[in-house]
Amino acid sequence: MDFSFTEEQTLLRNMVQSFVQDNYDFDSRMKIVRSEEGMSREIWGQFAELGLLAAPFSEEMGGLDGGPIDIMVIMEELGRGLVVEPYLPTVVLCGGILSRHASAAQQEANLPGILGGEHIWALAYSEPQSRFNAGDVLTSAKADGEGFVLNGTKAVVAAAPWADKFIVSARISGEQRDRNGIGLFIVDKSASGVSTQDYPTVDGNRASEVTFENVAVSGDALIGDATTGLSILEEALDHGIGAICAESLGHMKSLNDATVEYCKTRKQFGVPIGSFQVLQHRMVDMFMEYEQSVSMTYMVNMKLSEGEEERRKAASGAKVQIGKSGRFVGQEAVQLHGGMGMTEELSVGHYFKRLTVIDTQFGNVDHHLKRFASA
Amino acid sequence: MDFSFTEEQTLLRNMVQSFVQDNYDFDSRMKIVRSEEGMSREIWGQFAELGLLAAPFSEEMGGLDGGPIDIMVIMEELGRGLVVEPYLPTVVLCGGILSRHASAAQQEANLPGILGGEHIWALAYSEPQSRFNAGDVLTSAKADGEGFVLNGTKAVVAAAPWADKFIVSARISGEQRDRNGIGLFIVDKSASGVSTQDYPTVDGNRASEVTFENVAVSGDALIGDATTGLSILEEALDHGIGAICAESLGHMKSLNDATVEYCKTRKQFGVPIGSFQVLQHRMVDMFMEYEQSVSMTYMVNMKLSEGEEERRKAASGAKVQIGKSGRFVGQEAVQLHGGMGMTEELSVGHYFKRLTVIDTQFGNVDHHLKRFASA
Amino acid sequence: MDVEFTSEDQAFRAEARKFIEDNYPKHLIGADRGDLSKEDFLAWHKILAEKGWVAPSWPEEFGGTGWTVTQKYIWNEESAAFGTIPPLPFGIAMLGPVIYTFGNQAQKDWVLPGIKSGETWWCQGYSEPGAGSDLAGLKTRAVRDGDDYIVNGHKIWTTLAQHADWMFCLVRTGAEGKPQAGISFLLIDMKTPGITVRPIITIDGGHEVNEVFLEDVRVPAEHLVGEENKGWTIAKFLLGNERSGIAGVARSKKAIDRLREIARGELEDGAPLLESSDFARRISELEIDLTALEYTELRTLASESKGQGPGPESSILKIKGTEIQQRITELTMEAVGNYASPWVPQLDRGDNYRAIGPDHAEGVSQTYFNTRKTSIYGGSNEIQRNIIAKMVLGL
């Protein structure tokens, strides 16, 4: 049992931290969010140069041989800066699936574009009716000769407006909510029959409704096979949970720091409002929520490589913690900032909104409490 | 719509209040609780003399023609004194069933004994396996000529050690949890085959496990018929809920008053602990819980005579409120009294324990949330 | 003690309902508050004014309806059930009672009719950057100069000031004694030179509040309400009134109905979300808490109708009312799942606007974010607890 970071991980943290401080202060961030595209290709290129996009991949794949703990370190620091560039969908979700389950040919064809920063990927798995059940799939993949034809709509696909490629879950066989019969397909956004309706999301990101209309893909677009698709997908989502738990630590830490600082300087009734015991204890509760979240984030990221049952339980437990803590910290940070916390001008509200989305992302507290109990 | 008490009700409140203040201070109460019998027959006689035992019954039955609001007033004041004498089982539960559903002959035979204070009654309805479902009945009533033979065990029957008579639910037909086929029987405690295992309960009351072994009762011991038994019983339990909601108001009010008083006088760090804002807001929350409980208690007692659906919803909603509020107020009163709140010497812990039992009595928060949702 | 309505009350309910159904502007049914133009805000107000029903809480001599407490309760219930846009609170609920209680005859004569007709849109100049919870810490100064005051200062969180014709305003006229002692209550024409209104965009993307800068603004002294330096009494009177309307029971009932409707339409593994025991439980808990609040408000109204004014107990209505509103909007957002994320604030909607996801999901996140303000404004919920601790519990 060991709770310390390696020297490399500490260096990695320092590097990302400096990069975010120097290049991604709140004003820069808001400029990027409000820009036409909503992300910065320049920042993305710098991620590639810094090796962040290569961090979790093995050396054979051209990567830096990192693991979940390295991703955790990176995501935590990206969270502090409320970074919108699509590290999670490209590297953690799609990159993770490719590195763990794609064939050598698929990896050769696709990983270099991720590591080099040329391609952005999005994971198109949720559907209008599926809520938080990744196995509730209506999008169909009909065998057609050596290949497949895809039809269906994917809902709220994060980063899709920026993406060049998708990994798409589609049903090859079985009923709407059968665990078996789901395949994961690599689909070019430029493929004929793919269309997107793009929009911003409440947390400053971008997403799309993605429609597939008779989209023909070749047989080697399928990752794994039709019996393992859902397992691969669920594993990827659990890795995603590990990553956004870490991201949320960055948000909570920023909010807690900002709130303590604000309460020390904001005066009412002739004294700093931080001298009121009720607000002090509120901040203590925020601090404790953060500390408990740190613990659960370490826990889940250490357990992502364990067996499926343990991984599921760890991921759901951590997601419940982060959902509750993030909600509490976000709401109370706004409350303690008073009217100022309600304005677009301060970063507080933006952290709050990202934490609100994180509670829903990959399933909310209710969903994961049930999954935890059944694991 | 009218939220005022009649002049008679105000007089009634004053009378009960004075009686409790004069005859039932904390020391007297503890003497009674610790006595061999655990209740005072003398106090019970005085209840009869004051007309409390006659309050809710119609004039034709020799009563004072009161209703749920009168019972509410009485129970609230009895709650303030933590009175253990069995007003609830005798007058509210069994007396209520008899007055609303018994035949003229049954009423003539039984009500005078209640109104005059000669007989104490207990409602034997819960069973070891039934939890909070009054329709989960294994005790059997087998038709035998004109009468019935009862067999089974009733669990945690409040006031049974003091009772002369029981109203017993027993299954005449059907399966363990069928709504139909349950009869309510008047059974003398002295009847052959009735035995009790008596014990104190955590709130200073007494209860028994009551066993019926081939107990023969005549046909006119049955109240109503075999199809309405459960409805009659559920109605009685909802009246019981109205009454213990009121009782709990007395407890909460006493605890809140005692806590505010204690915090004004108890000094630490050279100042009254009531000057600490965290404790102030805690007491404000206790106050608000009490006020919301008052509202729900008024609500339920005004709706007890409405149709079944509305009555059920009102009773379950009120019981949820009182369960939560009573728990919060009780726990926080102990917490704010510090170590002193943990001792048998102060009344605080005794109110807390009675409130704890009230949360379970007639079904806890979980049970009534489900019942509320399904009503 | 009785919860039944009399037959007179029931007749009144029928009349009220019919009047709303017959007269409420069709194009405003179900309208979203953030989308409203100034005219939209005032349309229903003006219809009510014509009917004589725009100010039920005022004394009859000033144009009130003379309704009983129960009738007012019924009117609120029916208005909320239909989902009307309530008359602007700044004039009817806030300034009106101040004027007929503290104003002189001339002020009564020109202010009250304009409020009722909707001709004058008022805004409230209370908060300042340095004076939020600590309202008495305000710094905006008014200096007497002949028949005028010259006002300099900076107000903030001024709701809908972008539409306002006039502002009622707290200003500092004296520097001696306690901070509360030197405050006066002034009426200011928003068209006076020296006034600048700057929008504040909130985290829901809406423009509801503003900053108001006052630079050498000349205000005739006849627009002082009550005595100079005695404005704090008026300020507290107004805050007390503000608190009592804030429970919002009837509107929360409607919001729970909508939540239930949404949860019936949203599916979880193919079954309505409403059938999930966890979700149903949380709706039940909301309904029970709201019922308790409703009866607490009714008890408060009942004692008011006996001549007892809204006491410090009414802080409960503010605290519980806003907590419930926040929980409803939060649960509604949760109900729509992934479709809580799309972000199309009112300000950004062009003509070619197309909804993302189911219609019922639209704006639920914005509403949730916006509703966070309710525990901050009108005296934060922490301040309300301080009030109860001091005034009710004597701590």
Next chain:
Amino acid sequence: MDVEFTSEDQAFRAEARKFIEDNYPKHLIGADRGDLSKEDFLAWHKILAEKGWVAPSWPEEFGGTGWTVTQKYIWNEESAAFGTIPPLPFGIAMLGPVIYTFGNQAQKDWVLPGIKSGETWWCQGYSEPGAGSDLAGLKTRAVRDGDDYIVNGHKIWTTLAQHADWMFCLVRTGAEGKPQAGISFLLIDMKTPGITVRPIITIDGGHEVNEVFLEDVRVPAEHLVGEENKGWTIAKFLLGNERSGIAGVARSKKAIDRLREIARGELEDGAPLLESSDFARRISELEIDLTALEYTELRTLASESKGQGPGPESSILKIKGTEIQQRITELTMEAVGNYASPWVPQLDRGDNYRAIGPDHAEGVSQTYFNTRKTSIYGGSNEIQRNIIAKMVLGL
């Protein structure tokens, strides 16, 4: 960063488990704390002492085990999983570290062996009727008289003083400066004339705490630990140690297992209560919170093992640990339904005692009532939050 145990650790776990299984007194398996005699309390303590495992947290030179942080963690886990009665905390966890840190050689020589062997039962004389959360407000006075101190005062909440041979005690020796300045740390023989122990019965019906009256009690000055008037440093040191053991993670795990077992046996409409989604949800929430606490404790231990002492962050362990214990006992009481009511406190049980209801229901209410103390003692949870606010957040 790694959560795996090494093979050495796994071997140690096997050894620890086997030792407990082979040596733990059979008649104390599953024993209820309230029923224990003085001998029962000490039985396992003495076995551990013989093995040399009674004080794992002490430095090896004073009889500690030299275990790694991980090994201590494993030992606690195995002890809790088996349900052993832990060695008395007053000597091992509280006084021992004080003596080897602040005591002189003579004190080390006579106090430490008695603690380890279990020969000397210590109790803690800290709180007084007027000095609870405000410990520095204590009034018990010790006045120097030749080679002795004469002690007069009144201690309260003295746990298990009825069994104690000696008491370590905070007394006031100086009246100048801050209240913290004049406090000294004294060891007092409970058999000294002038000491009276009065039981306090708590709401669970148990006799665990006492009042201790000291009237002209003569204490040899050699029993002063550290310097006169410097006792506050020792007091704080001891409270810090007290806090770190209080999380009780392993015992709470065991208690949740028991709760789950009970909920499997209790029926709701014929189905196990554990299958009720509401009930299962609440158990899950407890488990998740406990997991978080476990990792928070492990993180604390890890930084301690790097030489950083238990900082003010360890107040989290006290707060969260006791909140979880209270929720577990509450949910356990709820699980048994109507059978939570029967009241047969340990003190009242005669020889012909017969349980009411299912065995698993016995004492659950008493345990719930008793556990309310945990958020009060050892520095109330409010005080712990004050500590974090001041020491960690700098407020």
